[in-house]
Amino acid sequence: MNIIEIGNQHYILATSSFADDRTAVLKHGESFGVFDQLGDIHQIGQKSQGLYHEGTRFLSKLAFTMENKRPLLLSSNTSENNEMHAVDLTNPDFSDKSGEMVLRGMIHVLRNKFLLEEVAYEKISFLNFANFSLDFNVELQFEADYDDIFEVRGSYRDKKGECTKPKSKANEILMGYTGLDKISRTTRITFDPPPQHVLGNIIQHNIKLAPKETFDLYVSIAFEVNHKKPQVLSYKHAVKERNNYNASVKKDSAEIFTSNEQFNDWISRSKADMITMVTQTEHGAYPYAGIPWYSTPFGRDGIITAYESLWVEPLIAKGVLKYLAATQATKNDDFTDAEPGKILHEKRGGEMAELGEIPFKQYYGTIDATPLFVCLAGAYFERTGDEETIREIWPNIENAISWIDKYGDIDGDGFVEYATKSSKGLINQGWKDSFDAVFHENGKMAKGPIALCEVQAYVYDAKIQAATMAREFGFSDKASKWTREAEELKEKFNRTFWSESKNTYVLALDGKKKACNVVTSNAGHCLFSGIATKEKAKKVAKSIISESMFSGWGVRTLATEEACYNPMSYHNGSIWPHDNAMIAYGLSRYGLQREVSILLTGMFDTSIHEADQRLPELFCGFKRRKGHGPTAYPVACSPQAWAVGSVYLLLQAALGLNIDARKCEITLHKPVLPPYLNEITIRNLRVDADNIVVLQIRKVNGNLHATLLNGAPKVKVKILNEMPKDKNVEPHQFINIHS
Template identity: 35%
Template sequence: MTGAPEPFNAGEPALTGASGGTTTLVEGSTFCLSDGTGDIEPGTAHGLFFRDARVLSRWQLRLDGRAPHPLSVAHPEAFAARFVLRRPPGAGQADSTLLLVRERLVGDGMREVVTVENLGREATAVRLDLHVDADFADLFAVKEGRAVPGGADVTAAGRELLLRDRGDGARGLSVSATGDVTAVPGALSWQVVVPAGKRWSTEVAVQPTLAGRPVEPRFHRGERMEHTEPARKIMAWRAASTAVTATDPVLTAVLRRTESDLGALQIHDPTRGGRPFVAAGAPWFMTLFGRDSLLTAWMALPLDVGLALGTLQTLAETQGTRTDPLTEEEPGRVLHELRLGPDSTAVLGGNHYFGTADATPLFVMLLAECWRWGADPEVVRALLPAADAALTWVQRYGDRDGDGFVEYRRATDRGLANQGWKDSFDGVNDASGRLAVPPIALCEVQAYAYGALLARAELAEGFDDPAGAARLRARADELRRRFAEAFWLPDRGWYAVALDGRKQPVDALTSNSAHCLWTGIATDEHAGALIRRLADADMETGYGLRTLAASMGAYNPMSYHNGSVWPHDTAIAVAGLLRYAHLPGAVDLAHRLAEGLLDAAAAFGGRLPELFCGFSRDDFSPPVPYPTSCSPQAWASAAPLLLVRAFLGLDPHVPRRRLAVSPHLPGRWGEVSLTDLRLGEAVVRVRASGERAEVEGLPDGWTT
């Protein structure tokens, strides 16, 4: 996620409401934040957001002038919710006989069906008022608490409210309803009589406008939720995806939520042929993020290779071609984030911001992995120039001083101070807690660069360039040797999190080191020592791996990056441990981390959040939420898939017609099945339990 550029804080998510209980709906580039009654409260970070702008800042339903009492909230899908409420009981009464249900879905707009049911024995008169306002504030302004109320001109036209951005008029909104509705500026009202035992309902539609033109919503009036375009998209995604199930009901439920969330977080950009890519997460990152989207697509490969290819193609089209200090664009550099809001230029220097050190090598790694998983060779071939431009950036621009390592230092005071995945301003510090001084060379970025060199070497070999493959492997070997010399701390037993501007090791024990296991840059000797340190209680919480060891000076279990637990980070650590499964303690630690992470998922209702607090399980159980964590969040949602893939030892190589499976499944998982796993033209089924596996459906000539 994006960290904390100065002077703006576009990093950690804002608190969404004073009392918590925020309900988040998401579909593509549309998301809605409300309280547990369905209301969007003015003066908070609630709202309906479309293309990085808040198009609704107030949406409050009042029943006879009073707020209804909440009973429950249900989420049939990530883009839909049902709020069940009641009329407040009368004076001296304990019960109410009037039920109110709000059924909401989002998708390039919003639709809400409000139903009033009279459970009493006599007819009742009801007045409903829906208060509506918009400020058209940029997402960053809302997130940072800078939004100023009163940004819309509101008019009533018949049974419809029309809202227009007072700033430039480019954005607008219409709100219309069925039934005998009265529209006045700022509100829609109904006065109805509901007979005993009967229901009354109205349907309210919210439609954004851009440049004066209405945006076509992804639903129609009167359409059943399961027939809407968002529902059809989810069903198509599920039909095309591998079905992953397990005997363990918790794992199966978490995987079901993963599938649903990844479907809802996908954006199909019509300006780019409708290719899918996955947004980083709701509420604040519903857009393309280089690092987040690439890692999520990697984790989701067992479900669908097409999502990874769409992400790669979109990032290739936005790849840097020139040098621009405001956006930190450089030739070959892969995008950090894409924004469409009205303040994007002020916050990021432009709609495209490139301030990341790791997305560029991750791009090359994912391209080779797509090829291994059966992507169309011609599509992969078409992306090779982008991969070569990325490696040129790594060598020419990423390595700022020619020492063989990728460093970062922001080009202006507007950019991100830290440009790895821990990109908050205090995310990189030494064992005493002192902040690292740039330029900074992160250990995991070197690991990704190593993985990228090997990935491009394999592609070179596969596309008839053996000499190029040999040169790339030689570069990778040299990087691995120099990395071991510069980053390993023999007196500590872990890798320095970074080298600072003086090329001195930044000696904190962090989860970043585990990423070095994931790409294989760690030697067996170093990996064995690191595994022992990661297993210590100051790193392992019982619910996952801390981002920073409890023994370090900057440790704070309630921080964003200095002691919290990030599910994607723990999942990468598990995948790294299983790469070194031959070493003592690696599999046992992987089991503990994965089982703790799934226990955390169960505590959070089956959906892993972006992060949670890093308290020990012995001290706090269930895990303590981080108050501003994004949920659903792409790489957290995809993390269970990486766990399954890693424990299966699932390693396909379609061009070589090979499928390797070497399982080390936790006992409590029981049997894990992957049905309709697509590997190029092959469709197979994998079943495994413990250390045994069966593969069905492999074509003739394949090996396992």
């Protein structure tokens, strides 16, 4: 795999896929690991295996052998809650020290491994099932290349820092690196019990086992930056701490149970993956984007993930809002595409970011994260009534709106556009940020500044949400101004971005205001924000579920008849779960529940065919074939946060679910359940600071009934089957009930 720059796009060149590597993934905090199925680390295929910390690979090889041979794989599984990866192995055929033939299957080897903050822990257990004593050698070999994550992705560097020669003593191996950034990085590997031999980066154990006897070897691998030593616990203590962490994170989120066991498995996998992806920062919980390439804070990804999971776990949204407020740009910096009030695109650790070889140490090249930040703030305020947090970040909300008005509209035409200023930044800065994602009907790439359709939709919702919050806080002048600007934008948008020939919203306007008249999934995001008129929303919905857009598994990013369609591309014909979830939510706002059910069913069917029912970042957009599952995309991240969160938003869309803490009210607008779901019970669902309910929704004689199973007299539950008729109702009130 290599990485090249096409324009300014950092593009991953794939020579193999993750499916080839058959990897297992663990993550905790700022650390993650990618292992092969035997629990080792080898640079094959994508060459992405390793133990990583803060954007650097601290271990690039881990090879375990028995009598100089790799053991035989029995099974390899990660626990349901993602805490522990377990590998069952057995011995290969070999002759022991006495010359006795040890046939395969006589020794059971169990490897248990997990991560806790800056340390990887492993327990290797050996159990002798032979009816005679055994005497054999095992070996562990370690290497550390200290590659930056962008080097692993394929970036070439003219110069690197210096690796130190491995140092060893009785129970420890030290490997280190001093980067060009003058930061030292050290991998400290310790063993219990101490091995008989330590030879540089190799340890050797001689193991003697009587029949049915067990031997346990404990290994810890700690990641040290600038000689700061993390606390290394005993294996048992570390297991307890890891379990306690998961339990503490779980306690505040809702639990969802349905009448369909496969659907329950999808939800359970998503919840476990969400816990894995969320990292506790100084500002609160933040869902890191994806493993392996994006295990770091991303603005857009974090906001959308928080939005998807808002109704089940609002604390994620709180952490995202506070983190992005704290990192909001305060000055102009062309290299990082920063402008005052702009919200972060991504924040990276690692040597290349530290040296400025890439602009991503704290990079702002995103056109949509800033309005989406305001959208999330408004949705969070409605969901929780948390006035304290919103008042705390209110200056950031105002700064974001100011950025939209001052910097977002580059040419003063009333629409928000992007054009990178960074010499190494991203050319395209919407969620479809690959180099070839924005083009005209004839396939020619569009030249900027680019005004994307969904960005105008996000800006519309941002001003509606900002107006709602301003009105609540007594800022009536600002509320009136932002409401007026939103309505003016809505009118102009529907006049300018609508394509009569395609019966949907165009993808974008180029720098000459020429429409990119192609059918894309971006149009569905215009329903998500509420900027679409009712009549146009119905036409977009028809386009979304047409054969050219809906593959049978999900909505493609690009229609099959368009010039640049390629089902194996990153953004021009592939299928993204989060994209489908956002479109489904948009459809539900216009009462288009039949289409919502189609999208929900497609993603549910996809989950059944995926390993562990884990939806990947994306998959290929080939038409569904009877008896076959969806086709994998070669370098998709898995897990990825906004793919993980898609099940929650899809379910919310189907139920037309809205929770308003200030009214202490749960609303279901035109709720539907597909044929394979007859009942849903949601436990530990917090409505406001004082009320936690158990909500059950079930089919009775073809109708849906909602019931609170616990005593919560202050909580109101309403089912609405029609859209409000009052034309004077303001747009944000329509949003509240998903009309």
